[in-house]
Amino acid sequence: MSNLFSKFKVCLQLNQKRLKTSGLQKPSWIPFSKAKFGEFIQQKPSLNNAFTDDGFVQRLIRHYLPKNVLTEVTPDLTRFGERIVSEIEDIGRQCELQQPKLYFDDGWGKVETRLWTSSAWKKQKEISAEEGLVAIAYERNFREFSRIYQLMKLYLYIPSSGLYSCPLAMTDGAAKTIEDLQLNESFYKNAYTRLTSRDPNLFWTSGQWMTEKGGGSDVARGTETLAIPEGDKTFRLYGYKWFSSATDSDVTLTLARISDLEGNVLSGTRGLTLFFLKTRENDKLNxxxxxxxxxxxGTRQLPTAELLLDGTLAYK
Ligand SMILES: Cc1cc2nc3c(=O)[nH]c(=O)nc-3n(C[C@H](O)[C@H](O)[C@H](O)COP(=O)(O)OP(=O)(O)OC[C@H]3O[C@@H](n4cnc5c(N)ncnc54)[C@H](O)[C@@H]3O)c2cc1C
Structure with missing residues (x-):
């Protein structure tokens, strides 16, 4: 008690002195006397090898992959886990800090819409190609286990990807659509080669533009976009897409209703057709x-936009 009283006395004296003097040395037992924010500093979390350090992944991969496949893919997953720590994590952070921007002129009077994305975001595209994050599933080097191998890499990549996983999911979907529908025309063949490429100079990403103002779940009622026939398999699209993520993608899948020359369309699901299109030709929007x-x-790293399609060339 007397100890407490003497501390209180010192405090009082201190306060009185503080009024008169500056630069006073406080006794060390006074809390917050050494540092402005106190003594306790939280241990900074550290990211170790995303593959070898993740017990869940280690159990999962042993459960799903046969021994021979496991032996073959482990060196790549270990190397990738290390690349995530040493390189990709920081690039993902940069994607969050340098969010996409839209410019409506060139700053010198020329009116043009320009989507700006950071070099970190572009680097994620290169990394995705190099690491075969879409390609692995289509190379099928490990038969049906290729998908597990690919998804394992994606699982490791996603938290550090700056949300590049979103365009990759849509790219995978586009490649699967072309493959499943056995679309063999040169336009689709070229697109498939690029969507599943490991070469960063060839690799394309795809968007999926479905949601319109009427809603995203019920596309049968929501889709107002019209497709006017132009050639045998080509159409011009007119409509407003309300939510397009990965607006920087090279190609996209989208929904529209084919119209006859009087503007008649079929309503409901039966009136919907899936189209494929290139978003840009020589850097000029289609x-x-x-x-x-x-x-x-959230997800502000991702260039998600509203798009007006005004005569966009598309393939059925
Ligand atoms: C970050 C982000 C990115 C996106 N990127 C894209 C993109 O790239 N491309 C794209 O096409 N869309 C994109 N979307 C839109 C997304 O796909 C839609 O939000 C989604 O499809 C749901 O549609 P909605 O928001 O209009 O909700 P609604 O369709 O209005 O649904 C609202 C609620 O009603 C329920 N509901 C709807 N219809 C029915 C029904 N018939 N029966 C019972 N319940 C029903 C839904 O389950 C939901 O709970 C994006 C959305 C976000 C948030």
Missing amino acids: NIQIVKLKDKL
């Missing part, structure tokens, strides 16, 4: 106006 970037609560 009659697509990027109206605005979505002001989202």
Whole structure:
């Protein structure tokens, strides 16, 4: 008690002195006397090899992959786990810090819509190709286990990808659609080769533009976009896509209703047709106006936009 009282006395004296003097040395027992924020500092979390350090992944991969496949893929997964720590994690952080921007002129009077994405975001595209994050599933070097190997790499990659996993999922979907529908025309063959390429100079990503203002779940009622026949398999699309992530993608799948020359369309699901299109030709948008970037609560690294399709060339 007397100890407490003497501390209280010192405090009082200190306060009185503080009024008169500056630069006073405080006794060391006073909390927060040495550092502005106190003594306790939280241990910074550290990311170790994303593959070898993850007990869940280690159990999962042993459960699903046969021994010979496991032996073959382990060196690549271990190397990739290390690359995530030493390189990709920081690039993912940069994607979050340098979010996409939309410019409506060139700064010198020329009106043009330009989507800007960071070099970190572009680097994620290169990494995705090099690591075969889509390709592995289509190379099928490990038969049905190729998908597990690919998904394992994606699982390791996603937390550090700066959300590049989103365009990759849509790219995978586009490759699968071309493969399943056995689309053999040269346009599709070329697209398939690029969507599943490991060469960063060849690799393409794909978007999926389904959601319109009427809603995203019920596309049968929501889709207003019209497709006017132009050639045998080519159409011009007119419509407004309400939520397009990965607006920087090279190609996209999208939904529209084929119209006759009087503007008649079939309603409901039966009236929907899936189209495939190139978003740009020599850096020029394919009659697509990027109206605005979505002001989202999260996932702001991802260039998600509202798009006006005004005569966009598309393939059925
Ligand atoms: C970050 C982000 C990125 C996106 N990127 C894309 C993109 O790249 N491309 C794209 O096409 N879309 C994109 N979307 C849109 C997304 O696909 C839609 O939000 C989604 O399809 C749901 O549609 P909605 O938001 O209009 O909700 P609604 O369709 O209005 O649904 C609202 C609620 O009603 C329920 N509901 C709807 N219809 C029915 C029904 N018939 N029966 C019972 N319940 C029903 C739904 O389950 C939901 O709970 C993106 C959305 C976000 C948030």
